[in-house]
Amino acid sequence: MKVEGKAELLDTISSSSEAAAFSPRYEKAIEIRGKVDRSLVEEISREKREPEWMLRLRLKALESYNKLPAPNWLSGIDELDLDELIHYLKPDAALARSWDDIPEGIRRVYESLKLPEAEKRVLAGISFQFESETVYLGVKRMLEEKKVIMVPMEEAVIRYPDMVKQYFSKVFPYAEHKFAALHTALWSGGVFVYVPKGVRIPQPIEAFFFMASALEGQFEHTLLIADEGSELQFIEGCSAPMYKRYSFHDGMVEIYAHKGSKVKFVTLQNWSGNVINFNNKRAVAEGGAYVEWLEGSVGSKVTYVYPSTILKGNDSSTSIYTITISNGKKLKDTGAKVIAIGKNARAKLVSKSISANGGKNVYRGLVRINKGAMNAVVASSCDSLILDGSSSSYTYPHNQVEEDTASITHEARTGRISEEQLFYMRSRGLSEGEAKSLMVLGFMEDVLIDVPFEMASVLNSVVQLEFSKLGGMG
Amino acid sequence: MFALFRIYNSRSCYLGRGEGQRQYIRDQYFPCRRCNLPGVYALTLQIEDLYAEIGGKAVLRGVNIELKRGEVLALMGPNGSGKTTLANAVAGSPSVIVKRGKIVVDGEDITGLPPEERSLRGILLLFQQPPEIPGVKLSTLMIAAYNKRRGSYTDLLKVTDPSLFSKMRSSLYAAGLNEDFLFRDLNVGFSGGERKRLELAQAMILGSKYLLMDEPDSGLDVEGLKAVGSFIEDARKEGRGILLITHYTRLFSAVRPDRIAILFGGKVVVEGGLEVAERVEKEGYSWLEGLEAKRVEG
Structure with missing residues (x-):
C-alpha cells in the first residue's frame, strides 16, 4: 500500500x-x-x-x-x-x-x-x-x-x-x-x-x-x-x-x-x-x-x-509503531497491545521514545497469545533516548502466553546523550539544540525508514523545531 | 612583540562568522566595509594568564600562550600537566571552568562564548579521544557545520553547495579513509587510529583558522603520521595557526614546529626551539621542577 x-x-x-x-x-x-x-x-x-x-x-x-x-x-x-x-x-x-x-x-x-x-x-x-x-x-x-x-x-x-x-x-x-x-x-x-x-x-x-x-x-x-x-x-x-x-x-x-x-x-x-x-x-x-x-x-x-490490534483471523498480522517525544514537563504513557486469537498471527511492535527537559515516557506493552493461537510470532522492540538528567523513561512489557508454539521476543535499549557528545558536536559549530536534534533524528532513523515518507519528513521538521528552540537558533 | 596586521575585508565582516574570502593587506589601514570598525587586529590566538579548573580542581594556573597564523606551536608536557584541559578551555568545553584570564581570537575576547560560537569564529578542536555518537553520520555533521559557517540556511541539513560532497570525499582519502566513513555513525566501532584520521578529515573539510590538535599522532601508524605531518604543513602554508599537543618528537621529522612550549604544573615554563624537545626526549621532565620553582621565586 x-x-x-x-x-x-x-x-x-x-x-x-x-x-x-x-x-x-x-x-x-x-x-x-x-x-x-x-x-x-x-x-x-x-x-x-x-x-x-x-x-x-x-x-x-x-x-x-x-x-x-x-x-x-x-x-x-x-x-x-x-x-x-x-x-x-x-x-x-x-x-x-x-x-x-x-x-x-x-x-x-x-x-x-x-x-x-x-x-x-x-x-x-x-x-x-x-x-x-x-x-x-x-x-x-x-x-x-x-x-x-x-x-x-x-x-x-x-x-x-x-x-x-x-x-x-x-x-x-x-x-x-x-x-x-x-x-x-x-x-x-x-x-x-x-x-x-x-x-x-x-x-x-x-x-x-x-x-x-x-x-x-x-x-x-x-x-x-x-x-x-x-x-x-x-x-x-x-x-x-x-x-x-x-x-x-x-x-x-x-x-x-x-x-x-x-x-x-x-x-x-x-x-x-x-x-x-x-x-x-x-x-x-x-x-x-x-x-x-x-x-x-x-x-x-x-x-x-495504546493502539491495539486483535488478530482474530488466521494469518492476520499487525505492525504498531509508536514514536513519542516528551519535551518539557510532560508525560507520555503510550504503548501497544496485541491479542492473538487466530493461527499464524504475526506482530511487530516498535517503540521509540525521547525524553528531554524533564519529560517522562512510559511504555506499556501487552502481548497476549490465547490458547489455540498456534505459531504466533511477535517481535517487540523498545528504544528510549534520554537527553538530560531531569528526564526519564520507563518500560513495562507484559506477556501473557497460553500457547507453546508462540515465539515472542522483546528488546529494550536506553541511550543517554552525554555532555561529551554534546561538546563534540558543539565544537563543530552546532548549538546545543541543533546537536540534540541531530542525535534525536539519528535515533529515530531506523523507524523513519519504515514510516510513510510524508510522516518521516514531518517528524523530521518537528524534531528540528522542538529541539532547536532549546538552544536557540544560531 | 607580535605583528599588527591591518585588515582590508573584502567580503564579510572580519568579526563575522563566515569563512568567506578575505584579503589581508599588510600595513595598510582600511575599515571593515560592513561594520566600519577600524581594522587593526592581531591575527593571533592569545591565551592570557588563564586559570581554569575541572571538577573543583585547579588545573591551569596562569597559562600564557600566543599563537600566530601560519605558525605551528608544539605544546608538550608530562601527563596531568593540563594540555588537554587547555585545549578544552580554548574550545569552550562546559566541563572546564575558567576562573581568570582570557582567550582572544583575532582581537576578539571569546572567553565567555559557548563552544559553537568559538567554532564559528575559527577555533577547531581535534579531540584526543573523540566520543562515539550513535545516529549521527559524518556527512550529516559536516553539512550542518558547513551551513552554520555560511551563516544563512533554511534547513540545517540541506546541502547548499554540491562541491561539499567532493570535498568531504577527497578529505577522507587524504586522511587515509574511504568514503564509506561519510555514512557511518560517528566513531561508533572505530579503532583509535580511524578516529584520529576522521578528526583530521574534519579539519580539512571545515578549514578553520586555528586548530587545536590534541595528540593527533597517538594511535596512528607510520602512514597516519605522514598524513598528519603533511596536513599540518599544508595548514601552515595556508596561514592557519596550529597548536600541536604531543608527547613525542617523532612527528617533528614530518613537520618542524616553529616553537615548542612546555606545560608543567598548569603553566608554560619553557618556550624555545627544537632543542627543548630534544632535552625532553633525553631527560624527561624532571629538570623542569627546579625551573618552575625559580619562576615562582622570580
Whole structure:
C-alpha cells in the first residue's frame, strides 16, 4: 500500500503550531457544560436528533462510567475535573462541502494548517472537526464512484444504522474502562468510513481535529470498516491553541479489517502543552488482514494511548509503531497491545521514545497469545533516548502466553546523550539544540525508514523545531 | 612583540562568522566595509594568564600562550600537566571552568562564548579521544557545520553547495579513509587510529583558522603520521595557526614546529626551539621542577 510521497501532506500537521498561536474567534451555537449525568447525555443526544438506540447506548455507557473506578495507574491528571468541562460545543457552522462556506474565523484556522492545499493535491478525502462537530467534509469524486462511504459519524448513525450498530462500541467495548465509558456516553463528531470489497484507495484520507477552547472536552469517534480485500490509509492530525487552563481529549478509533484487507492508521498528535489526551484505539483483523498503527505523539501535557490490534483471523498480522517525544514537563504513557486469537498471527511492535527537559515516557506493552493461537510470532522492540538528567523513561512489557508454539521476543535499549557528545558536536559549530536534534533524528532513523515518507519528513521538521528552540537558533 | 596586521575585508565582516574570502593587506589601514570598525587586529590566538579548573580542581594556573597564523606551536608536557584541559578551555568545553584570564581570537575576547560560537569564529578542536555518537553520520555533521559557517540556511541539513560532497570525499582519502566513513555513525566501532584520521578529515573539510590538535599522532601508524605531518604543513602554508599537543618528537621529522612550549604544573615554563624537545626526549621532565620553582621565586 504505497502512497505517493508528498511531503506537503503532513505539512498540515507540522504547521499546526502556527495555527495554535492564535485562538480563533467564532460563533457558538450550543454549549453544554457541567456535571456528567443523565440529563446532560440526553441533552447531547437530543441536540443531535439521534435515534433511540444510540441514546440507550449512551445511557448504558454512562451507567458504566458511574460504576467503574478510575484506573489506578493514571497519574498527572489531578487537575482534571470533568464536572467543570464543556462537554459539547457546537460552532455556529453547518457542515460545509466547500471551504468558502465555512465561517471566517474557522476558515483561518484551516488555512493556517495548510489543509486546503493538502486536500487539493494529495488527499482522497478530508474531514475537519472543530470543537465537537465536523465542520467540513471533502470527498473526491473518485471515492464516490467506488462507493466508498465517508460521512460524519452523526450522519452515519442516521443513514447507515445497521452498519453502525454492528461495529460501534463492539471493537472497543465501553465497559472496558472508565474513560472508554465516558467517551461512549458523550461522543460527538468523528468520521465514519466504509470501503467496499476489493476497493483500494490510493490516496490517504485525513481527519483533522482542532480544539479551540479551554476547559473543553472533545470526544470524537472514528469508525473505519475495510471490507474484504480492500485497502485504506487514514491520517489523523490533532492541534489546539495554548490556554491557561487545560482541555480534555477522550477520543476513540475503532477499525474493523475484514479478510485480506489492509488498513494503515497514522496519527500525528501535536496538541498544545495543556491538553490532557486520552485516546482509545483498537482494531480487529480478520483472516489474512493487515493493520498498521503509527502513533506519533509530540504535543499534549499528558497522553495515554495504546493502539491495539486483535488478530482474530488466521494469518492476520499487525505492525504498531509508536514514536513519542516528551519535551518539557510532560508525560507520555503510550504503548501497544496485541491479542492473538487466530493461527499464524504475526506482530511487530516498535517503540521509540525521547525524553528531554524533564519529560517522562512510559511504555506499556501487552502481548497476549490465547490458547489455540498456534505459531504466533511477535517481535517487540523498545528504544528510549534520554537527553538530560531531569528526564526519564520507563518500560513495562507484559506477556501473557497460553500457547507453546508462540515465539515472542522483546528488546529494550536506553541511550543517554552525554555532555561529551554534546561538546563534540558543539565544537563543530552546532548549538546545543541543533546537536540534540541531530542525535534525536539519528535515533529515530531506523523507524523513519519504515514510516510513510510524508510522516518521516514531518517528524523530521518537528524534531528540528522542538529541539532547536532549546538552544536557540544560531 | 607580535605583528599588527591591518585588515582590508573584502567580503564579510572580519568579526563575522563566515569563512568567506578575505584579503589581508599588510600595513595598510582600511575599515571593515560592513561594520566600519577600524581594522587593526592581531591575527593571533592569545591565551592570557588563564586559570581554569575541572571538577573543583585547579588545573591551569596562569597559562600564557600566543599563537600566530601560519605558525605551528608544539605544546608538550608530562601527563596531568593540563594540555588537554587547555585545549578544552580554548574550545569552550562546559566541563572546564575558567576562573581568570582570557582567550582572544583575532582581537576578539571569546572567553565567555559557548563552544559553537568559538567554532564559528575559527577555533577547531581535534579531540584526543573523540566520543562515539550513535545516529549521527559524518556527512550529516559536516553539512550542518558547513551551513552554520555560511551563516544563512533554511534547513540545517540541506546541502547548499554540491562541491561539499567532493570535498568531504577527497578529505577522507587524504586522511587515509574511504568514503564509506561519510555514512557511518560517528566513531561508533572505530579503532583509535580511524578516529584520529576522521578528526583530521574534519579539519580539512571545515578549514578553520586555528586548530587545536590534541595528540593527533597517538594511535596512528607510520602512514597516519605522514598524513598528519603533511596536513599540518599544508595548514601552515595556508596561514592557519596550529597548536600541536604531543608527547613525542617523532612527528617533528614530518613537520618542524616553529616553537615548542612546555606545560608543567598548569603553566608554560619553557618556550624555545627544537632543542627543548630534544632535552625532553633525553631527560624527561624532571629538570623542569627546579625551573618552575625559580619562576615562582622570580
